[in-house]
Structure formats: C-alpha cells, structure tokens
C-alpha cells in the first residue's frame with residue numbers, strides 16, 4: 001500500500017505533483033511519502049497490538065533523519081548497525097531505551113557509545129564480540145543487556161545475497177555453540193543475557209522458513225531459562241517482503257504477527273521486531289529524466305540521468321523496480337521495449353532489460369517505484385556524481401530533506417599535498 005498515484009494526468013505523491021518536485025529539485029531525486037511511512041508503522045503496530053512488542057525500525061533501510069523522525073513520532077524504536085546509525089536514531093528523537101544494536105563487527109568505540117547512551121539491547125554475533133563487550137562495559141561501570149544472534153541454519157530470502165540464516169553465512173553464532181556461549185555470558189562481569197535474537201534474511205514472502213527459525217529460537221530460549229538464564233526477549237529480526245510488481249503477494253503483517261503470536265504464546269516474552277523494507281520500501285520513489293534513446297542492432301537503450309550509483313539494487317541483486325512515467329499514459333498509447341540504463345561507465349548500470357514501457361522521449365520524467373528502502377542509503381558518488389537528494393512529502397507540502405551537494409562540498413574533504421602544488 002502506498003500514496004503514489006495519478007491525479008489529473010500526473011503522478012502525485014499524496015497531494016504533491018511529482019513534476020513540480022522534479023522541476024524544483026532536479027533529477028535524479030528520491031521522494032518519500034509521510035503518509036505511507038506512518039501507515040506502514042501503524043499497520044505493524046496494529047497487527048501486534050495484543051503482544052508485548054518493540055518495533056525497532058531497521059535504520060539501514062532508510063536512515064534519512066526526516067524519515068527517522070517520522071517513525072519516531074509513531075513510537076518506533078530503531079535497529080542500528082553502527083555508531084553512525086545510533087547517532088542518527090538519537091538525533092531524530094528515538095530514545096536509547098528503544099534501540100537495539102545489531103551487526104557482526106561492532107568496535108570497542110561503538111560499544112562504548114551505545115553503553116553510555118543506555119540502549120535497550122546488544123545483539124551479539126560472536127564469542128570475541130561478547131568478551132570485548134564485557135570488558136568495555138566493566139571499564140565504563142555498566143552492564144550490557146544482550147541477546148545472542150543465533151544462526152538457525154534455515155534458508156530464506158529473496159536472493160542469495162540477502163539470505164543470512166544458513167550455517168555458511170557470516171551472521172550469528174553457530175547453532176551448536178549457542179548454549180555454551182550463554183553459559184560463558186553468565187560468567188562475564190559486564191554482560192546480562194536478556195534475550196535470543198535471529199534474523200534469517202530479507203524480502204521473505206513465505207512465512208514457512210521464519211516459523212521454522214522462530215520455533216527453534218523459542219525452544220532454545222526455554223532451554224536457556226531451564227539452565228537458569230533470565231531470558232525475557234525474543235528478537236525476530238526483520239525480513240518481511242513487500243510487493244515490487246503486480247502479482248507479488250508476500251505474507252501481510254497480520255499473518256506475520258499471527259504466526260509470531262502462535263510461536264511465542266504463553267511464555268511472556270517481549271518480542272522485538274526489526275522491520276526495514278516493509279516500512280520504507282513502498283514509501284519512496286526515485287525520479288529520473290530520460291536523456292537519450294539509442295538504437296543497437298538487437299535492442300533499444302533508454303538512457304536515463306539516474307545511474308546505479310543512485311539505485312544499486314538492480315545491479316546488485318537483479319532486483320525489479322516498476323518504472324512508470326510521471327505523465328499518465330493515455331489509453332492506447334504506443335508501447336516500446338527498452339533496456340533501461342544509466343550514465344555510469346559500467347555494464348551493470350542497467351535498471352531493466354527488455355522492459356515494455358509507454359514510449360518515452362528525451363526529457364520525459366520517470367519514477368522508479370518501491371525505492372524507499374535500500375535506495376538512497378546505498379547510493380554513492382561514483383563517477384563524481386553528486387549524492388542523490390531526498391524529498392519528504394506530507395499532504396500538500398514537501399521539503400528537501402537532503403539537498404544535492406555542491407561540487408565544493410563534494411571535494412571539500414580532499415586535499416592535494418603541498419609537494420604536488422609547489423614547483424621543485
């Protein structure tokens with residue numbers, strides 16, 4: 001569900017004509033819908049209303065401060081994976097008590113920052129991390145509340161590159177070692193084990209593998225309780241899929257919540273969720289302008305001003321994004337088949353192969369749909385292109401929430417050593 005639709009012949013985000021935004025901000029640019037973000041947060045909260053739950057929005061999906069502030073106002077917490085994400089979440093008004101810290105490579109400095117802030121939970125992914133966290137906590141006179149992220153050896157996810165719960169993946173503590181590590185945690189002075197954590201992948205449409213993983217995790221949590229550990233929380237990670245194209249029918253939040261209620265029933269666990277894509281994915285689009293059409297012997301290239309540096313998902317995962325014109329196609333308008341590409345000097349800078357679109361002309365503007373998650377956050381300045389700006393819409397108003405940097409800003413951190421500038 002989202003708030004992007006045609007009205008009066010033009011694609012709108014809520015009450016804002018996207019041609020107006022494109023004309024003022026220029027393309028490429030991302031546009032987010034507040035109403036969609038709010039709705040998605042509310043749908044999840046509503047689905048879990050009968051459970052004790054912390055919705056820790058996964059900042060990696062879209063960490064723009066305005067997006068985070070929108071979700072903070074809905075009562076969301078945050079799942080962060082770096083000191084930078086932690087500071088972003090705090091700056092956007094998310095209380096430390098609603099923040100969980102995930103990730104396989106936390107540094108001592110990041111641990112210290114999170115301990116000083118007083119976050120809700122560390123999701124610890126290895127024995128080495130557990131021991132270092134204890135040391136840092138003792139040094140600061142604190143105790144770190146932790147869950148071990150376990151690897152349940154369950155395959156799931158929309159693409160091999162976003163599956164994280166198989167035994168060969170780098171994520172989590174190997175299943176067979178978890179209980180010994182909880183025993184060690186109990187002996188460490190700076191650690192208090194409060195939960196068990198799992199995250200098996202992303203863009204998961206079928207609840208089967210999730211249920212299998214969560215059942216294993218709940219059984220483990222109960223065994224740990226039996227061993228004297230005060231396990232009160234189950235963190236089920238994120239991963240719920242979204243529709244990217246017509247016909248996609250991932251399990252809805254209501255079914256997901258129902259499944260989790262069934263699996264955790266009767267044990268008094270606090271459930272922690274780390275949803276990312278399901279909140280932000282369909283709340284954003286990337287606007288682009290068509291530059292050229294180029295005829296090759298066997299295909300027609302449509303060359304846009306947006307590139308893989310702005311939206312890398314198609315290049316990285318072969319991901320599909322619907323591409324639609326900002327001017328509503330007329331009934332019976334001619335269709336044409338294009339390879340839709342960007343201006344970057346890489347053959348993988350291709351958004352779609354053999355995509356049938358209403359005929360496009362130079363200067364026409366297009367929208368990549370479902371680009372609100374893992375879009376702008378994964379953008380880069382490759383080919384010395386400015387980082388793509390971001391706009392937030394709220395009803396009839398909009399604001400540039402990250403502007404396009406100037407050339408001076410883009411080069412401002414660089415320095416040419418004096419030995420290169422002074423004559424010998």
Ligand code: LLP
Nearest residue numbers: 058102199202203238239274275276277374
């Ligand atoms: N929790 C943890 C520990 C994670 O690693 C992730 C995502 C999430 C939560 C949020 O997952 P979500 O609800 O968004 O599926 N760049 C890829 C997706 C990478 C996901 C990384 N981890 C893509 O564009 O499809």
